[in-house]
Amino acid sequence: MTLREIIKIKSLSASLGGRNILSDISFNVYDKEITVILGRSGAGKSVLLKHLLGLMDIQEGEVVIFGKDIAEMQEEEQKRLYFQMGVFYQNGGLLNALTVGENIALPLEQNSNLSHELIDHIVWSKLKLVNLLNAYYLYPSQLSGGMLKRAALARAIVMDPLLLFCDEPGAGLDPISLVSLDKLILNLREQLGMSIVVVTHEVSSIFRIADRIVFIDSGQVVFQGTLEEALQAQNKQVKNYFDTAK
Ligand SMILES: Nc1ncnc2c1ncn2[C@@H]1O[C@H](COP(=O)(O)OP(=O)(O)OP(=O)(O)O)[C@@H](O)[C@H]1O
Numbered sequence: 001m002t003l004r005e006i007i008k009i010k011s012l013s014a015s016l017g018g019r020n021i022l023s024d025i026s027f028n029v030y031d032k033e034i035t036v037i038l039g040r041s042g043a044g045k046s047v048l049l050k051h052l053l054g055l056m057d058i059q060e061g062e063v064v065i066f067g068k069d070i071a072e073m074q075e076e077e078q079k080r081l082y083f084q085m086g087v088f089y090q091n092g093g094l095l096n097a098l099t100v101g102e103n104i105a106l107p108l109e110q111n112s113n114l115s116h117e118l119i120d121h122i123v124w125s126k127l128k129l130v131n132l133l134n135a136y137y138l139y140p141s142q143l144s145g146g147m148l149k150r151a152a153l154a155r156a157i158v159m160d161p162l163l164l165f166c167d168e169p170g171a172g173l174d175p176i177s178l179v180s181l182d183k184l185i186l187n188l189r190e191q192l193g194m195s196i197v198v199v200t201h202e203v204s205s206i207f208r209i210a211d212r213i214v215f216i217d218s219g220q221v222v223f224q225g226t227l228e229e230a231l232q233a234q235n236k237q238v239k240n241y242f243d244t245a246k
């Protein structure tokens, strides 16, 4: 089976505040795979994600998503592209003044012409998917950490994105909630055919969900390959990382 590239990153470099943060980063994200981006704190993972999400301008190099160079896109075209990309942030990012149901409906209210009835139907279906039907009328402050994550995930996928980005989805979860979040992420890939990019530090998660690993250190890719290849890798940082997890 040939792999289809969904994202192609070629020699991406970026300086921020006069410091080199990303250096010559190249890797691909493949269709219906879960790609895990790994690396210690400050390595440049979130900055890399921001470049893929159009939140930071490309200074050097190329990012091609669904076959299009994002730096060459017109605003309208970029907007359409980003509708096909869902983002799931570390802290959930739900609005406290709105109920969970309203929070999840928001992207559709703002970006589609669908009727309220249809939007409501979609919201319930996403809540069902993340196993959170009982939270529809609750406010974010009334949810546990694990429930908040699932609500945020429901919001990230409400527009049925083809590509989903998760920055530290499991941070702060107990091991059991983490397992159920990982199952959900796997389900999204299996049932909805999403391609998923996950930034995580959780080694147990990596074993459960990763198809492919990109290891970043000081803004550079020091290893990329499948999970099996990562476990066999001779690279010192990668070896250390998995050794400490044993
Ligand atoms: N907007 C910015 N301006 C200047 N420097 C920045 C900016 N954003 C991030 N940095 C710097 O870039 C480096 C990489 O940050 P980044 O947030 O990508 O790390 P990370 O790998 O996501 O770490 P963590 O695992 O802690 O989330 C850090 O040294 C950070 O201080």
Ligand SMILES: [Mg+2]
Pocket: 045, 046, 047, 167
């Ligand atoms: Mg980060």
